[in-house]
């Protein structure tokens with residue numbers, strides 16, 4: 483039996499200062515049979531930055547996130563996270579190391595309450611014996627209280643207090659996306675991978691989500707890697723942008739640099755975004 487840990491409190495305003503490279507993607511190639519989803523992709527992510535991955539449909543953006551979080555195993559290349567280099571990352575190992583993920587098509591339990599869905603994000607951090615947990619005695623009780631406190635702070639932070647007990651399936655789509663973000667944040671990640679966090683949202687929901695992503699980055703100091711189709715959003719909130727097209731990297735730089743890149747302009751001409 484392990485002693486109950488003291489979950490860290492969400493930090494109050496770490497301020498925002500981009501640091502050293504935390505995640506380094508080198509020469510990643512991934513193919514599905516004859517389909518080359520990614521060809522020799524390299525880019526890095528610095529601590530505390532907001533890094534966007536953009537590109538037309540089928541460019542390889544989701545495949546890239548799936549390589550980072552261990553869902554896909556690239557045939558070539560390495561990923562270095564906080565100085566440790568991996569050819570193949572396993573999903574659980576990635577999560578334990580501090581990389582959390584939200585999904586394009588939400589991966590929430592629709593019949594469960596908002597609170598319980600967010601608690602599933604704490605599972606990796608629960609240390610006490612499963613029998614003590616079930617009986618809620620001893621260290622397990624103390625630990626559960628601490629985890630619930632952490633989750634409540636995230637609920638306050640993302641302004642979803644009013645829906646704590648509501649089954650997630652009954653919430654509007656924009657709020658479900660916010661719960662998915664809360665579940666990922668409950669893992670206390672150092673890096674948050676967001677797969678189209680604003681997809682399918684109306685303007686107001688997008689503005690809210692932008693504010694929350696910026697606040698998470700600012701207040702928790704979390705590094706953010708996001709795939710996003712809305713160029714306005716990308717240009718507004720990203721520090722740097724990687725551009726993929728047909729599985730190849732065609733641009734990498736500040737929003738202004740990629741916007742002025744002729745290859746990027748060409749890739750987007752005639753496509754709908």
Ligand SMILES: Nc1ncnc2c1ncn2[C@@H]1O[C@H](COP(=O)(O)OP(=O)(O)OP(=O)(O)O)[C@@H](O)[C@H]1O
Nearest residue numbers: 514517518519537538539540541542543544545546
């Ligand atoms: N599991 C898979 N099996 C076979 N092919 C796949 C698989 N996943 C992705 N692909 C292919 O890899 C390429 C890149 O797809 P990916 O979903 O990564 O692109 P994307 O940029 O995220 O696209 P979108 O913007 O439409 O989500 C596409 O040709 C896609 O059909």
